Amino acid sequence: MDLNTAWFLLVWVLLGGYAILDGFDLGVGVLHLFARDERERRIHVGAIGPFWDGNEVWLLTGGGALFAAFPIVYATVFSSFYLALMLLLLALIFRAVSLEFRGQVDSPGWRRFWDWAFGLGSLLPAVLLGVAIGNILRGIPIDADGVANVSFVSLLNPYALLIGVLSLAMFTMHGAAFLTVKTEGDLQQRMARWASGVWVVFLILYLVAFAATFFAAPFLFEGALGKPLFWAFLVLLLAAAVNVPIAIRSGKYLRSFLASSVTIVSVMGLAAVCLFPRMAPSSLDLANSLTVYNASSTPRTLTVMLVIALIGMPIVIAYSAYIYKVFAGKVVVEEESY
Amino acid sequence: MELDPLFLSRLQFALTIGFHFLFPPLSIGLAWLLVIMEWRGWKRGDEDYVRAGKFFGKILGLTFAVGVATGIVMEFQFGTNWAQYSKFVGDIFGAPLAAEAIFAFFLESTFLGLYLFGRKRVSKGVHWFSALMVAVGSTLSAFWIIVANSWQQTPAGFEIRNGRAELTSFAEAVFNASTWPRFLHTVDGCLIAGAFLVAGISAYLVVKNNAAEVARKTLKLSLIFGLVASLLATFPTGDWSAKQVARTQPEKFAAMEGLIRGQTRAPLAVFGVPSEEPPQFNLKIELPGMASLLAFGDMDAHVPGIEDLREAGHPTPPFVLTFVSFHTMVGLGTLFIILSLLGVFLLYRKKLFDTRWYLRLLPWAIPLPLIACQVGWIVAEVGRQPWVVYRVLKTQDAYSANVTGGEVLFSIIMFGTVYVALGALYVYTLARIIKRGPQSLTAKEVH
Numbered sequence: 001m002d003l004n005t006a007w008f009l010l011v012w013v014l015l016g017g018y019a020i021l022d023g024f025d026l027g028v029g030v031l032h033l034f035a036r037d038e039r040e041r042r043i044h045v046g047a048i049g050p051f052w053d054g055n056e057v058w059l060l061t062g063g064g065a066l067f068a069a070f071p072i073v074y075a076t077v078f079s080s081f082y083l084a085l086m087l088l089l090l091a092l093i094f095r096a097v098s099l100e101f102r103g104q105v106d107s108p109g110w111r112r113f114w115d116w117a118f119g120l121g122s123l124l125p126a127v128l129l130g131v132a133i134g135n136i137l138r139g140i141p142i143d144a145d146g147v148a149n150v151s152f153v154s155l156l157n158p159y160a161l162l163i164g165v166l167s168l169a170m171f172t173m174h175g176a177a178f179l180t181v182k183t184e185g186d187l188q189q190r191m192a193r194w195a196s197g198v199w200v201v202f203l204i205l206y207l208v209a210f211a212a213t214f215f216a217a218p219f220l221f222e223g224a225l226g227k228p229l230f231w232a233f234l235v236l237l238l239a240a241a242v243n244v245p246i247a248i249r250s251g252k253y254l255r256s257f258l259a260s261s262v263t264i265v266s267v268m269g270l271a272a273v274c275l276f277p278r279m280a281p282s283s284l285d286l287a288n289s290l291t292v293y294n295a296s297s298t299p300r301t302l303t304v305m306l307v308i309a310l311i312g313m314p315i316v317i318a319y320s321a322y323i324y325k326v327f328a329g330k331v332v333v334e335e336e337s338y
Numbered sequence: 339m340e341l342d343p344l345f346l347s348r349l350q351f352a353l354t355i356g357f358h359f360l361f362p363p364l365s366i367g368l369a370w371l372l373v374i375m376e377w378r379g380w381k382r383g384d385e386d387y388v389r390a391g392k393f394f395g396k397i398l399g400l401t402f403a404v405g406v407a408t409g410i411v412m413e414f415q416f417g418t419n420w421a422q423y424s425k426f427v428g429d430i431f432g433a434p435l436a437a438e439a440i441f442a443f444f445l446e447s448t449f450l451g452l453y454l455f456g457r458k459r460v461s462k463g464v465h466w467f468s469a470l471m472v473a474v475g476s477t478l479s480a481f482w483i484i485v486a487n488s489w490q491q492t493p494a495g496f497e498i499r500n501g502r503a504e505l506t507s508f509a510e511a512v513f514n515a516s517t518w519p520r521f522l523h524t525v526d527g528c529l530i531a532g533a534f535l536v537a538g539i540s541a542y543l544v545v546k547n548n549a550a551e552v553a554r555k556t557l558k559l560s561l562i563f564g565l566v567a568s569l570l571a572t573f574p575t576g577d578w579s580a581k582q583v584a585r586t587q588p589e590k591f592a593a594m595e596g597l598i599r600g601q602t603r604a605p606l607a608v609f610g611v612p613s614e615e616p617p618q619f620n621l622k623i624e625l626p627g628m629a630s631l632l633a634f635g636d637m638d639a640h641v642p643g644i645e646d647l648r649e650a651g652h653p654t655p656p657f658v659l660t661f662v663s664f665h666t667m668v669g670l671g672t673l674f675i676i677l678s679l680l681g682v683f684l685l686y687r688k689k690l691f692d693t694r695w696y697l698r699l700l701p702w703a704i705p706l707p708l709i710a711c712q713v714g715w716i717v718a719e720v721g722r723q724p725w726v727v728y729r730v731l732k733t734q735d736a737y738s739a740n741v742t743g744g745e746v747l748f749s750i751i752m753f754g755t756v757y758v759a760l761g762a763l764y765v766y767t768l769a770r771i772i773k774r775g776p777q778s779l780t781a782k783e784v785h
């Protein structure tokens with residue numbers, strides 16, 4: 001594997017880590033809009049309380065790694081998606097502070113406001129991240145000079161919106177699966193029903209999106225169908241997706257959460273295999289596409305950063321795993337909780 | 339009217355970085371003070387420090403959350419608003435940002451969760467360690483961000499090839515000429531901010547007799563901490579920073595010191611009224627030869643002025659803003675020494691807790707270090723103009739040409755509105771936490 005491919009893989013791992021970890025945070029945030037009372041809401045936020053901050057760092061790291069390894073992709077895509085990213089930032093700001101603010105004033109109106117801020121601040125990123133991926137898959141109008149002029153309205157095309165809703169369903173399913181692990185009794189039963197219910201929606205949307213991709217971005221499948229990795233991810237996706245409701249029905253909640261995680265990995269794996277070696281296909285002319293080779297940093301930077309990542313990330317994963325272990329088990333609402 | 343995306347992007351960057359930079363100094367300073375408080379609570383078994391830890395920990399959680407929320411914007415903004423910049427310097431500039439995330443941001447964010455919510459779940463030693471990791475992580479964060487910014491000030495370890503800056507030595511780029519002095523001076527500023535925050539809050543609690551037994555201890559601690567940090571801000575960190583600027587960025591130094599015409603025995607301006615275009619400096623009170631001495635350790639050293647540099651073909655930064663910001667910072671720095679020295683003196687004379695006027699004064703000093711941080715940053719950034727990377731890339735060539743002025747205007751209004759609300763909510767929430775005081779944390783009833 002060459003350096004550029006290694007970095008494609010690494011950025012994929014970081015964004016995949018983000019999708020699995022902050023994915024359940026976002027899902028819990030969405031589900032929190034449907035919680036029945038204050039006790040349930042506190043359980044929702046308590047379930048992600050110690051984790052969400054660290055989870056969001058995966059997105060920042062993914063962004064930082066993209067900047068360091070593929071600056072042309074970072075600059076072109078981020079400036080093209082200007083308003084969409086500004087909305088994403090707005091949502092993430094509200095989400096981050098709402099947990100801190102909501103418990104500070106003992107008034108129902110105040111809490112209601114921050115509950116909505118938290119819920120919508122979770123829902124919007126879940127959709128927008130999907131919309132962004134959808135637009136990348138379908139291609140952005142990169143001209144021969146490597147510049148793309150994209151209007152906000154054109155980002156909201158049916159295909160990208162479809163991927164946005166798909167992403168919302170995927171994260172909601174994931175969040176519900178996570179909550180079945182962290183809750184008990186009546187709430188746990190309800191979350192189990194949520195997970196199974198949204199799973200159906202997710203599966204239908206995925207099939208529709210898969211078919212739609214043949215029309216919206218047929219070039220993605222050229223060559224991809226011949227790659228063993230494509231079929232490996234497809235088989236993995238089917239196996240994992242089927243396991244989500246099966247595990248829930250038999251009360252093996254942790255297994256359903258893991259299955260949901262593998263589902264997310266497979267979905268992202270399929271997208272990555274289809275894209276590679278392109279990172280941002282051009283909708284004007286595929287020859288203008290940004291690839292892991294024409295949009296990367298120099299081999300020196302890629303090497304230095306690879307060393308940094310290979311030293312740093314195992315340590316990060318080790319202490320993150322430790323924190324998850326410390327907070328394992330059912331949510332207990334206590335003095336320090338949000 | 340044509341909306342200028344360059345101007346608007348600059349405005350937005352100034353607004354978002356300025357607002358963001360209110361919070362990390364407080365977090366970093368507070369985190370290190372919490373390391374001391376938690377250590378004493380743990381090792382001495384002092385309940386008061388445990389209560390102080392819980393109380394100030396809550397403030398850290400709040401401050402950190404707003405800092406994270408506004409920090410994410412920064413990481414995205416290079417790509418969204420400064421695409422040409424990102425393409426030009428990405429081979430170098432992205433690396434410290436990625437390193438920050440990997441080595442620092444994960445560390446502080448992950449351990450903050452353990453610190454805030456894990457008190458009952460882990461041993462006291464591990465809990466203290468989590469506070470330490472938050473402090474270490476946030477300081478490392480500062481390091482990598484300063485590395486990135488220092489490279490803009492004194493770029494090194496690169497060559498211009500293929501129409502962009504390409505890395506030739508990672509070590510030279512990271513440890514460029516201004517990295518160490520700027521890192522130490524900035525972090526020291528953060529420590530001052532944390533110290534004055536804790537001192538101001540503690541003084542308020544002592545006056546209100548709210549958990550005064552806890553507040554007296556944290557007041558003592560923060561005043562001594564603040565005095566040491568304030569002294570260090572002048573010497574060696576401030577002195578070193580100024581020398582560094584004089585050596586590597588003469589345009590910035592001339593603007594800071596109000597030197598219109600260069601000279602040997604350059605005087606140090608204590609006061610004066612600067613004006614722009616042509617740059618003039620009137621009504622001045624100066625110490626002869628001191629600028630030469632401070633900058634080069636030699637009173638006879640020649641220090642170039644703004645006009646000389648212009649004649650030599652080097653564009654110079656906005657004079658008035660750089661000058662005024664620098665002198666505001668220096669003035670505030672002096673004030674921090676006086677204020678904390680007075681406090682430590684009163685403490686030594688055992689009069690601190692009876693000197694009501696001093697205790698009533700301290701809460702008002704909380705914002706001052708933040709102002710000092712802001713103007714210090716303005717000196718660094720405005721003093722570098724018109725360059726975004728000193729003598730390599732101009733700011734006017736760095737923005738995203740494919741983003742329209744209208745789009746940037748929209749995001750400025752959005753950030754402006756949200757940040758005003760966020761700032762107000764932060765102050766409001768902080769005030770509530772302070773009014774409740776350390777006592778309320780032990781109460782059974784939860785917020």
